[in-house]
Amino acid sequence: MGELRRLACLGVPDGGTAVRPLVWKLLLGYLPTERAFWPHELEKKRSQYSAYKDEFLLNPSEKIRRFEESKLLRKKELNSDKIGLLPRAKVTNEEHPLSFGKSSLWNQYFQESEILEQIDRDVKRTHPEMPFFSAKANQESLRRILIIFSKLNPTIRYVQGMNEVLAPLFYVFKNDPDTSNSASAEADTFFCFVELLNGFKDNYCKHLDNSQVGIRSTLSKLSQLLKRHDEELWRHMEITTKVYPQYYAFRWITLLLTMEFSFNVCIHIWDAILGDPEGPPDTLLRICCAMLILVRRRLLAGDFTANIQLLQHYPPTNIDHLLHIANRLRGSVAS
Template sequence: MLKKGKLKLPDGLGILVPGFDHKEEENGGSEPIFESGEELEIMEPNGVELGRKENEYEFDDLGVNDRVGDKVDAFRTRKRPDKDRSGQVSVMDVIAADERRSDLEYEFSQKEINLEKVKRIASMGVPDGVGLRATAWKLLLCYLSPSRNAWEKELTENRQKYAKLKEELLLSPSAYTRVRADAMISAELSREGDVAGPLKRQGISHGDHPLSVGKASAWDHYFKHTEIAEQIDRDLQRTHPDMKFFSGKSSFSKKNREAMRNILLLFAKLNPAICYVQGMNEVLAPIFYVFSTDTDEQNALNAEADSFSCFVRLLSDSVDHFCQQLDNSPVGILSTLSRLAKLLKENDEELWKHLEFTTQVKPQFYAFRWITLLLSQEFNFQSILRIWDSLLSNPFGVQDMLLRICCAMLLCMKSRLLSGDFAANLRLLQHYPDINIEHLLRVAQDLNADTSSYSLSM
């Protein structure tokens, strides 16, 4: 867990991020029984076809040591299937989704929302449409309070504070100076009764000059982030390239990428010790997509501001994984990978021994990306949204559910892993096949939520 104060946010952020300052069912509908080592059949994913990613990241080297500065430089482009294959949805699935939709609509209409009930419903998957997922995620990330009457005030204040942060940190010094000067002139004219007078020349101090190299110069700080901005732009260009929402030359996709660029660059400036790490764009993508496609027009127009705060909240539980200096600490990525290995050992020692000693496929060879990017590179986009419903609604936290899903991914491929060698197993885990996501999540949820005593229901 992130210690309080790890993400350094200015006082102006206020309540934007509170807490920093303080197999389908068979046999008559019975539940399928999972046996340890049972491999899930490869199935066509259900749901709306949102597009298959052509380019994704994988590791250049089989480890976590290839980094540049404080940033992970361990991703490269890899090929995935050209497109998703649409599967069939059973009548029972449709009925269940309708029931969850009705339950959530009812909960969201109450003056005081029962968060525990929202978590239970969301853990089974938030139905698409009518903005339910956007509202549910904002509640699950504590961006919205359970009191519905407070939402309008909270959203207005948070969005205004985000706009102020953008003005102060993303505008060039000269543009910011002009904005401030215009504001002062407008205020002065208002006080003088709008009486026209001679224009006043605005002075520029030495520290405000673009050629100033002083450490205190606003331009020096501005230019230092140029390289980061360029890296963000490159990564955004390959974010879900088959989805028109993110990719292409249309004004629509360009506008979306610009908004995501603002969020990532602002995060980097507010957190210089972590800055921007390649792959953060993939973590942001589901949040921004869900909020931007909210059926509430006002919420959709403010998706950028809402996404920023929720992105920060989501990373607060895993940001230490991006920091090289903390790799060997109790909160670093190596410690988390060790927890995954321990979890696998306690649930299936045979598979653990085969991976750890026989083929020597260590968790850092495949699970580094799984964990740091919250599985956003392993499945099609619709499946990612479903998985995140479970991650965000887990009562024990995102990281707890994330490790259980990662362990379930290994258990569900047991027979193939036991018959494979190093190369085959590494290829399988770095290019995880399409499977029944609901079955995978049931396996993960069957693991004990207590990370100190995981057990698999038989």
């Protein structure tokens, strides 16, 4: 794995469509290092995802219908006219669509509707310029993944912009030339998405914003990193012009740079983020710091307005040079 990480940091070669899906699955820990275990692990995870879809994507009436159907089957009281139906007199308060009970499936369903609507809106806005993401089937896959994630992670749920983090993973796995893998891209993407966000989840928890592990702490680490490597630039940014990281780096960090570069360039940057042995969170901060150093002359010459505009609309750059600068900062992120 050490050699694989080293090579990934250099970037998967152009035309790496065939190898990148496998490399990312290994780097994210979705696949074990022992190849002999791959078939069993993939079958287990894909089956688990199928169970998640059954559990989390059915509407309450369908859940109740299936529950009643299985109950009647056990009692051997089914007949052709009443399969899965509840007699009106037997509909309990908790099963009624107007119930406000905490255990009511309908109450939970309506409370989640706002999140589902936000997911729908964001999925439709995901890279509309790319035919791949405009395809209905692919949008439905993204939607299902985000819904299941939100229900399995109630402390985070869905945070606007997660669709942008999900998109590169799904794109890479869905375009796997191995049809058996591309057919299961949705399941594979879900578990890799979970693994990826596991290292960044504190950035998405509102109740941790002011803690030592939340997004403000992460932004503070970026500030410290810049000060350590370029105090002149840090002083101009944060003391002279008062351009603090929260004004420009919040999006960089929470969306893993997906909005700062073109999609293909982002894929290349992610090779390094996923492959670096220091781990994605520290690697991302080093790349963010390198982005500042790379445009230091323009930043030192700019005032508050000019620098905000520059960093919120980061200019096209040589990505290999950017990653080279980030690599020189290795081992310097504050713990």
